[in-house]
Structure formats: C-alpha cells, structure tokens
Amino acid sequence: MQELLTVRGLTRRYDRFTLDHIDFSLPCGSIMGLMGDNGAGKTTTLKLILNLIRRDEGEVLVFGKDNITCEREIKEEIGVVFDECHFSDLLRPADLGRIFSQVYQNWDSASYKALLDRFALPGRAEIKTLSRGMKMKLSLACALAHHPRFLILDEATGGLDPVARSELLGLLLEFIQDESRSVLVSSHIISDLERICDTIGYLHEGRMVFCQEKDALLERLGVLHCGEGDLVLLEPEFLLRVRRHQFGCDALVECRESIRNRHPDWALDRATLEEIMLFYAKGEER
Amino acid sequence: MKGLLLKDLYTMRSYLRTLAVMFVFYIVLGFVSRTSSFFAAFVGALCIVMTVTSYAYDQTCGWNLYGASLPVSRREIVRSKYLLALLLSAAGILVTILAHLLFVLGGRGGSLADILPNALGAGVSGFLIVIILLPVLYRFGVEKGRVVMMILAAGIMGGIFLMAQISPGIRIPEARIRAALWFAPAVLAVMLVISYFLSCRFFEAKDL
Numbered sequence: 001m002q003e004l005l006t007v008r009g010l011t012r013r014y015d016r017f018t019l020d021h022i023d024f025s026l027p028c029g030s031i032m033g034l035m036g037d038n039g040a041g042k043t044t045t046l047k048l049i050l051n052l053i054r055r056d057e058g059e060v061l062v063f064g065k066d067n068i069t070c071e072r073e074i075k076e077e078i079g080v081v082f083d084e085c086h087f088s089d090l091l092r093p094a095d096l097g098r099i100f101s102q103v104y105q106n107w108d109s110a111s112y113k114a115l116l117d118r119f120a121l122p123g124r125a126e127i128k129t130l131s132r133g134m135k136m137k138l139s140l141a142c143a144l145a146h147h148p149r150f151l152i153l154d155e156a157t158g159g160l161d162p163v164a165r166s167e168l169l170g171l172l173l174e175f176i177q178d179e180s181r182s183v184l185v186s187s188h189i190i191s192d193l194e195r196i197c198d199t200i201g202y203l204h205e206g207r208m209v210f211c212q213e214k215d216a217l218l219e220r221l222g223v224l225h226c227g228e229g230d231l232v233l234l235e236p237e238f239l240l241r242v243r244r245h246q247f248g249c250d251a252l253v254e255c256r257e258s259i260r261n262r263h264p265d266w267a268l269d270r271a272t273l274e275e276i277m278l279f280y281a282k283g284e285e286r
Numbered sequence: 287m288k289g290l291l292l293k294d295l296y297t298m299r300s301y302l303r304t305l306a307v308m309f310v311f312y313i314v315l316g317f318v319s320r321t322s323s324f325f326a327a328f329v330g331a332l333c334i335v336m337t338v339t340s341y342a343y344d345q346t347c348g349w350n351l352y353g354a355s356l357p358v359s360r361r362e363i364v365r366s367k368y369l370l371a372l373l374l375s376a377a378g379i380l381v382t383i384l385a386h387l388l389f390v391l392g393g394r395g396g397s398l399a400d401i402l403p404n405a406l407g408a409g410v411s412g413f414l415i416v417i418i419l420l421p422v423l424y425r426f427g428v429e430k431g432r433v434v435m436m437i438l439a440a441g442i443m444g445g446i447f448l449m450a451q452i453s454p455g456i457r458i459p460e461a462r463i464r465a466a467l468w469f470a471p472a473v474l475a476v477m478l479v480i481s482y483f484l485s486c487r488f489f490e491a492k493d494l
Contacts, residue, residue, distance in 0.1 A: 091297055
C-alpha cells in the first residue's frame with residue numbers, strides 16, 4: 001500500500017523533554033491515532049510534520065516529498081484542525097471563505113458553502129457568537145473545503161459534547177471513503193481513537209512505544225487478573241507490564257489466545273487501548 | 287498574500303468603521319475651531335495603533351500557528367503586516383490631504399503649499415515607528431515588546447538629553463535640515479529593508 005506519510009528518526013530536543021527518534025508511516029486510505037498522556041509528544045510530532053517547529057534530526061516525507069523543501073506544495077493538500085479555533089472572534093464564516101479562496105489554489109467555495117449548511121453554521125455570524133462545537137465544525141469546514149488528501153487533527157475532539165464528537169468522527173470516516181486520503185489524529189480521548197482508527201501509535205515520554213494496526217493489537221494483547229503466584233507460572237515472553245494492587249496484580253500480556261489455551265482457568269480479558277496506555281504509564285516492566 | 291491582508295482588514299472592519307466616524311468628527315471639529323493641525327498626529331497614530339492591534343489580534347487567537355500551517359511562507363505572513371502598515375499610511379495620507387483641501391477650499395485656514403508636506407510628514411512618521419516596532423513584536427511578542435519599546439524610547443530620549451547636556455549651544459541650520467530631508471526617502475527605504483529582514487529572521491526562527 002502506498003504511504004502518504006513517512007516519519008523516520010524524528011527528533012526534537014528541549015531542555016526538559018526530547019521527542020526521541022520517532023518512526024512511523026501512514027498508508028493511503030487509513031486513519032492513524034496518536035495516543036499518549038499529556039506531554040508525551042503528540043502535538044510536538046504533529047507540529048514537526050507541519051514544520052511549525054524546527055526538527056533536530058530525522059526526516060518527514062508527505063506524499064513522498066520532504067516536508068520542508070516542498071512545504072508549500074504539500075500544504076496545498078493538507079487540512080489541519082487544532083485543539084482550538086485560531087480564527088479571530090471578529091471574523092465571520094463567510095469572511096473565511098473569501099480569505100481562503102485567496103490562500104488555497106484548490107479552494108472550493110461551493111463545497112465550503114455546502115459544509116457550512118451541513119453544519120448549520122451561520123455565514124454572517126461573528127465567530128465569537130459560536131459555541132465550541134460550532135467553532136470546531138467551522139475549523140473542519142475550512143480544513144476540508146480545498147479537498148485535501150491528508151487531514152491532521154490535534155486534540156480536535158477535546159471539550160466537545162458526545163453528540164458533536166460523534167458527528168466529527170463520522171465525518172472523518174466519511175472523508176476516508178476516498179482511499180487516496182488519510183487522517184492523522186491525536187487525542188487523549190481513547191474511546192474516539194478506538195472507534196475510528198486503523199492504526200494506533202502510542203507515545204510515552206517522547207518515545208513511540210508501539211505503532212500497530214489497532215485490530216491486530218487488540219486481538220493480540222490481553223489483561224490477566226491474577227495473584228503473584230500465578231504470575232510466576234506465566235511464560236516470561238508473554239508478559240509485558242504488571243500493575244500490582246492490594247488484591248493481587250493485573251498483567252498486560254501478549255498472545256492472549258496462546259495463554260488461554262495453556263491456562264484455560266485464568267481470568268484473561270481483551271485489553272482496551274485505555275488499559276494498554278495505563279499499563280505503560282503506571283505499570284512496572286516485566 | 288492577498289488572503290492574509292483580507293484577513294487583517296476583515297478582522298479590523300468594525301475598528302475601521304469607528305475610525306471613519308472619528309475622521310468625520312475631526313473634520314467637523316476642524317471646521318468649527320479653524321484648526322487642522324491635530325490631523326497629522328491622528329494619522330501617524332492611526333498607522334501605529336492599527337498595525338500593533340492587528341498583530342495583537344493574531345497573537346491572541348493563535349493565528350500565527352494556524353497561518354503557518356497554510357500554504358503560505360512565514361515571509362509572506364510577515365510581508366502582509368508590512369503591506370498592511372503601508373496601506374494604512376497611504377490611506378492616512380490620502381485622508382489628510384482631502385481633509386486639508388476641505389479646510390483650505392472652505393476658507394478655514396492653511397495653505398495649499400503645506401498640504402502635501404504635512405500629510406506626508408504625518409504618514410511617514412507613523413510608518414517609521416511601525417517599521418521599528420514590527421521586528422520588536424516578532425522577536426518579543428506584544429507584552430514583552432511593549433516593555434522593550436519603552437526601554438528603547440527611554441534610551442533615545444536619554445541619548446538626546448545627554449547630547450544636549452554635552453553641547454548645549456548646538457544649533458542645526460535650517461538649510462542643512464532641508465538638505466537632509468532629501469535623503470529621508472533613501473534612509474526610510476534602508477530602514478524598511480533592514481526591519482523586514484529582521485522580522486522575517488525572528489519569525490522564521492520561532493517555534494510556533
């Protein structure tokens with residue numbers, strides 16, 4: 001499958017934080033979610049892809065082209081939605097249509113108008129009068145109306161009510177129906193990522209812990225609820241992380257089905273993305 | 287570039303309307319009081335205030351981050367601010383000329399010969415301050431930039447005071463001042479180029 005985004009050895013060093021040699025790729029026609037706790041490096045990664053901050057090492061290829069040397073060409077085909085609406089409160093949705101028609105070569109005014117109508121956004125109302133959900137929909141309309149091939153969303157669903165979040169996620173699934181397009185979305189609302197993503201990248205303290213196909217990941221990993229005694233019986237190669245508590249311990253394990261076959265009486269559940277994140281953030285290494 | 291400029295003008299739309307009303311008020315006031323000198327100060331201040339306001343709006347809503355994610359270079363974002371200042375100065379000069387013409391033709395004082403120098407003096411001095419201000423804003427932002435500007439202004443005033451103390455009797459002949467004015471456009475152009483490249487350098491080096 002053709003890759004829309006390739007990130008190799010991406011590094012950015014700050015005094016107290018380093019985004020450390022991140023590698024991943026995003027094929028065409030898929031949605032990838034970046035999950036991680038606050039300060040894990042999700043926004044830094046997205047900003048480096050957009051060349052909004054300087055990279056210290058590594059390479060970013062978007063549509064097979066370097067994101068710095070071909071920046072303008074690439075950005076003609078990227079739509080971005082940040083966690084906040086970055087338009088002045090004094091502007092109106094109709095103004096944005098006129099502004100972006102002068103910015104993007106492929107700006108489609110009819111498509112923008114259709115998106116405003118679909119989201120029930122009043123073209124003549126000042127942005128300061130819109131709710132947070134409406135502002136995010138406006139940001140999404142602006143990100144989609146030039147028919148981008150690559151959509152980047154940074155915590156775009158944060159602070160939205162469940163209905164608005166559901167609508168936004170539905171739109172992303174609709175966007176991806178065209179298999180030449182891809183979405184990279186960062187969020188700490190794990191249920192959102194679990195719902196729409198094909199691939200999950202988990203960042204922890206500036207490192208990519210894993211970047212794998214979501215279904216395969218959830219199929220493979222499991223959570224074992226057991227006592228310390230049972231844990232000793234578990235084959236070490238299956239054990240990833242452990243969380244101990246007063247009643248025993250929980251273990252994140254690999255090859256769930258193999259363990260089930262070997263120990264059919266053990267309490268072994270599927271792991272959710274949220275549990276996986278908690279095991280890496282709070283658990284102990286094997 | 288046109289899109290960025292449109293964004294600034296749309297953002298300041300209500301502000302511009304208020305200024306238009308103020309202009310009409312000042313013209314009426316000038317007619318009644320038979321004085322038009324305050325127009326020059328008003329036009330100079332207009333260019334400075336509007337450009338800084340535009341930058342402050344961008345900073346408050348995080349436009350620079352969003353703008354840099356669009357298919358425009360950071361240099362274009364900087365250039366649009368200089369173009370905005372230039373347009374505001376030109377508009378200010380034009381309005382001042384029209385207002386002074388009204389005063390002169392309406393028999394409310396002033397002379398035709400003074401109109402252009404007065405208007406140009408006002409517009410250019412405002413623009414001059416803006417080209418000093420913009421690199422400071424791009425380097426330090428609005429809040430810190432304000433402090434830096436105050437320090438700069440205090441430094442300049444202190445320098446002038448010190449020179450006056452060192453050589454108290456010094457007087458520059460008017461003919462020499464007039465001759466120096468011929469070089470003013472070239473000096474302004476050099477300052478503009480230096481200011482623009484400094485702003486670009488500061489903005490391009492910035493993590494957004």
